[in-house]
Amino acid sequence: MCLTIHWIASDWRLNKRILNFVPISSHRGEDLGRMVEGCLQEWEIEKVLTIIVDNANSNDMMVSYLRKKLAIGVVLYFKGNTFI
Numbered sequence: 583m584c585l586t587i588h589w590i591a592s593d594w595r596l597n598k599r600i601l602n603f604v605p606i607s608s609h610r611g612e613d614l615g616r617m618v619e620g621c622l623q624e625w626e627i628e629k630v631l632t633i634i635v636d637n638a639n640s641n642d643m644m645v646s647y648l649r650k651k652l653a654i655g656v657v658l659y660f661k662g663n664t665f666i
Contacts, residue, residue, distance in 0.1 A: 583614065585621050601625060611643020618644065619651050 585601040602621045606614070622630070630652055635641040 583617060585618065587625075587627075609638075609640050611640040611645075612647050614640060614644040615647030615651070618648060622652075 583604045583606050585604065586598060587601045588596065588598045591597055602624075604617050604621065606617070608614075618633075633645060633648065635645065
């Protein structure tokens, strides 16, 4: 799995970086969520606005998992209502 990050700097320039490549041992949504959560913690990311995924069924569970976890330690804009 490849995690990328996009952000707008103070000079209004769009930036993007590959955060991490993570080998996947399981396609279960909760396992994928744990992998993403670990990467966010490793990089000390404290604010998440959007998570974009493809249409794989396991992504629904991954986003559900992340929504619960991020509500505890990371700022969720719009109280997480933008997560589907």
